Amino acid sequence: MAEWDIRKLQILRTLRERETVTATAEALHMTPSAVSQQLTNLARQLGVPLLEARGRRVRLTDAARLVLTHTEPLFEQLERAEAALAAYTEGEAGEVRVGAFSTSVPALVVPAVRALREAHPGVTVRVREAEAAEAYDLLTAGDVDVALSLAASAPSAADPRFTQVPLLADPLDVALPPGHPLARTPALSLTDLAAEPWIFGGSGPWSDITRRACESAGFSPHQGHSASGWTAILAMVEAGMGVALVPRMAAGRRAGVVLRDLGADGPVRHVTAAVRRGGETGRAVSRVLGALREAAADGRSGVDSDARP
The missing domain is CATH 3.40.190.10 (Periplasmic binding protein-like II)
Incomplete structure (x- = not known):
């Protein structure tokens, strides 16, 4: 099987667009000799000629054009991957698994998910209902990224394994x-x-x-x-x-x-969120914690204004 080198294919693709080795070198911040060497190596790896002389210039062979035709979807997918990775590192994408006790799901988790869909649609929340104490077992095992629990069921605030975030009284x-x-x-x-x-x-x-x-x-x-x-x-x-x-x-x-x-x-009962220590620095997890805080704040406002018989 031929050896495919993404970097060298990118050079070949740029040559097709820029038409000359010099222009390709300028676009890629390389020297013309480095461009020529890389393309020679690619031709050797693929086992077909990729360039042919045309006066003082070179042109792509039919084999080179065939290669680019079939690798174009790869470049498109790489662009998508790069965009997705950038979104992930900026906290705009990623999956966050939340373990939550039953009454916190409609009151806190669902409003948080709705808010995230509006503000950060690339952040996906996957919910797992769990008893308040069980949520910490799931967090410890790495089965969830955020645990919603009652403070009465939470480990000590001094427990070095977790960072706890108070949400609601x-x-x-x-x-x-x-x-x-x-x-x-x-x-x-x-x-x-x-x-x-x-x-x-x-x-x-x-x-x-x-x-x-x-x-x-x-x-x-x-x-x-x-x-x-x-x-x-x-x-x-x-x-x-x-x-x-x-x-x-x-x-x-x-x-x-x-x-x-x-x-x-x-x-009152106190509701907290927790993550594994250091997990709060992850952008997607931070987005979810922020949405949970906002849902809790809205819940407090609703509680204060709720008329009771």
């Missing part, structure tokens, strides 16, 4: 059935609900968050029912089976449930 509202005696009580607090049956998971971060919030208010919650999915939890609240703490980012709207704001001193 998500208020926890209390979910009550519409007919509950406290559903319309002004300035509702958690202590008002100390005697209620509570609905939360049997284990995991949300169980810990619920227990910690209630214990900070001065009581240990009685777990009336166990569920980990928000659809199941809110359905049970709607049926009058108990009350629950619900992150505002996850709650949405449900006609049969009253969501009450617990005020400025109410409990």
Whole structure:
């Protein structure tokens, strides 16, 4: 098989365009003798004559023109590759894999992806839903580039493996059935609900968050029912089976449930993003982190302005 040399083919292509060895040398910042030597070497590699004398000039042989005809798509593809690489190094292109817990996907990841499509369409985000703690395992293993998690599930901020980026303090509202005696009580607090049956998971971060919030208010919650999915939890609240703490980012709207704001001193959960240490310097990853920050800021504005019954 013939030996194909891209640099020498580029010289041959330039000679076709510039027509003389001297003009080709000037265009490529070479000497005329270097151009001639490179083309002689290319002819030897391909096993065909590429130039023929025409007076004091040279012209491309039919073999040379045939070579260029068939290598032209290669040059086009190289131009595309060069443009794509330039876009990548400038942060305008690249794939970023994001591991995110379920409620962060619609609230933060989807708005971030939409913003990136507008501002940096070359940056592709691939989402993998994962439990808050699992996201760090995926990040450590190199299976994702960015992990969205709850601060309660995150390693210590001093962990040298990761750079953590705080995103959002998500208020926890209390979910009550519409007919509950406290559903319309002004300035509702958690202590008002100390005697209620509570609905939360049997284990995991949300169980810990619920227990910690209630214990900070001065009581240990009685777990009336166990569920980990928000659809199941809110359905049970709607049926009058108990009350629950619900992150505002996850709650949405449900006609049969009253969501009450617990005020400025109410409990919150903290949402963070993390990358492997040094990963934040990558342009595409930096674009995604910036979009997540903007989505979180918009989410905070929405939370502050959201009217609650």
